[in-house]
Amino acid sequence: MKTPSQKFLERLGLKDPVMSETSAPQGNGNDRRDFLKKVGAGGLMLGGFMFSPIEDTLAQATSKVNKLSSxxxxxxxxxxxxxxxxxxxxxxxxxxxxxxxxxxxxxxxxxxxxxxxxxxxxxxxxxxxxxxxxxxxxxxxxxxxxxxxxxxxxxxxxxxxxxxxxxxxxxxxLLGGRYRDKVRLYADTPEGENEADFAQKVNVRMVEQGFTFMKMDFGIELLKGIPGTTVNSNYWDIGRQWSNEAMTYGGTEHPFTQVQITDKGLELMTQRIAFVREKIGYEIPLASDHYGHFDHNNAIRLGRAVEKYRLAWLEDLIPWKFTDQWRQITEAIETPTLTGEDIYLKEEFIKLIDARAIDLVHPDLATSGGLLETKKIGDYAEERGVAMAMHFAGTPISFMANVHCAAATQNFVALEHHSVDVDYWNSLVKTKKPMIEKGYALVPDSPGLGIELNEEVVKKHLDPEYPAYxxxxxxxxxxxxxxxxxx
CATH class of the missing domain: 3.30.390.10 (Enolase-like, N-terminal domain)
Incomplete structure (x- = not known):
């Protein structure tokens, strides 16, 4: 019959040294000596171990256990x-x-x-x-x-x-588990000094880096200074869509510029798409972005002009908030439409989805509300037959937040990787396995986001205006x- 002390030791997962010695014929006393040695080394002799308060006993017995936080x-x-x-x-x-x-x-x-x-x-x-x-x-x-x-x-x-x-x-x-163990990425088509240079860089994107999904920019800024390609460009500087000063072309919402694209302008823009399509082929999805500031009527003209190139989507043709105009564009063209990178919280996405105004939602997790809110956006879209791509242009921290959300969301299509050509980007953090492998992000098994900062590298790339770490x-x-x- 076991004594109370023997039962207590069993609950702690420990052997009684006397029982070990008497019940094991081959024993030579080593079990007992090892037990006493280990207990003594911890500063608690056997007698004290038996009669100490339970809190002290448990603390000592579990002192070498790898405990998580509380x-x-x-x-x-x-x-x-x-x-x-x-x-x-x-x-x-x-x-x-x-x-x-x-x-x-x-x-x-x-x-x-x-x-x-x-x-x-x-x-x-x-x-x-x-x-x-x-x-x-x-x-x-x-x-x-x-x-x-x-x-x-x-x-x-x-x-x-x-x-x-x-x-x-x-x-x-914590978001409900994962649907996938790797996340498909899409990358911008690279710039090239000439046709041969462009072809070589695209080959690097697809063959060496392994990207299976690409995106290109083709906007009316390409038409700046070319006569007969745009209307009202004598008033607006169509080459400056990234300005944000009041009453500039870049700072004016699309419907209010009254810029129009002529047939000649459309022809030149589609020539650029045709060139990229020829280099990457039709097996690779090719999305598009950054067309310039013009209204929904011109967006429809552009959408119809590019239909034969089977683009994955036309992104942010007009500001996201013009739901009725988005619906008119989507109903008028075959190419899928997409918006959402500047929308905060699910409510405005719900308006677009319920109005059937776009074909895909495109949240940026660093604006849309974070991991859980973005998953809610994706789940709502999924229930109504709408897919979700994800916009991203930050450091590996936000990237990995996107990867976890994409892994946990069923209707996910692809995640943008906007820093492919930033040579130190991967080394800003430490991970147990590579973040990216042949055009896919590997979903980590490590706790949390699965990254820790590489302090030495981060400190080398701090903003000079805010150099504190x-x-x-x-x-x-x-x-x-x-x-x-x-x-």
Missing amino acids: PTDLKITDMRFAVVMNGHARCPIIRIDTNQGISGYGEVRDGASWRYAMFLKSRIMGMNPCSVELLFKRIKQFGFHGRQGGGVCGVEMALWDLAGKAYNVPAYQ FAPSTDWDKDRSWDRLWS
Whole structure:
């Protein structure tokens, strides 16, 4: 019959040294000596072990066990930022720290200000980062469309990274599990100095880098200075669609420029598409973007002119908010239509989907609301027969957030990779397995987002205007306003 002490040792998964010696005929006493030696080395002799309080006994017995954090007791203690240059784009990274020594990383959308995120610090301090949706609902009022959503989304990314690390599972597992173990990527067609140079670079994209999905730009800025190709270009500088000053062509929404494309202009634009199609073939999906600022009638003309090239989609022909005009475009052409990279939260996507205004949704996770909100967008679209591609142009932190969301969303088509030619991009983070392999992102099995910063490389590529690396941010600790939206 076993004694109470023997039963207690069994519950701890330990052998009684006396029983081991008497019940094993071949034993020579080594079990007993080893047991006493191990216990003694830990600072607790056998007699003390037997009669110590249960808390001390369990602590000693499990002192060598690899314990995870205690998720229910996890608290946010700090949030800091560093601004990384991703090629020419400024990408703020945030780090949320906790009382248990684990940190989570997120990213404010490329080109946005770190202030969008740091403004939220006082709203989340002291809270449990594993309550991701609770915290998201607390801060989502402080985001908006375009880059203004970047702060909320960056915090949400970091919360999923923390929650995954706390529970020791990948972020996609917390979203419901994965549909795929690799995520298809699409990349821009490269620039070339001439036809031969372009052909060589495209070959690198498809053969060496392994991309199976491409996207190209062809806009009316190609027509600048060519007589007879556009109407009203004597007033607007159609070569400057990226300006944002008031009352400039780039800063004026498409319906209000009254720019029109002539037949000659359409012919020159389609020649560019034909050239790219010839080089990559028809087996490769070819999407398109950045056409310039003109109204939905000219968008329909353009859409009809390119139908024979079987493009994967026409992206952001007009601003996303003009739902009725999008529906008119979509109904008038065969080529799929797509928009959404500047939409914040699911509600505006729902309007477009319900109106059958577009053929694919195209959220940028760093604007649309983060991982869970973007999955909700994809799930809603799926129920109504609409596919989801994903826009992305940041560092590996936001990239991996997209990968987890894409892995967990069934109607996903492809994720943009906009930094293929940034030579240090992959080395900004450390991962257990490669992030990208032959045109696909490999879905990680590591906890959280599955990445850690490579501090040495990140420090070499900080924004010269903000060279500090996660400096203290106590100025953002105090909540100075009453934010509730109801009485």
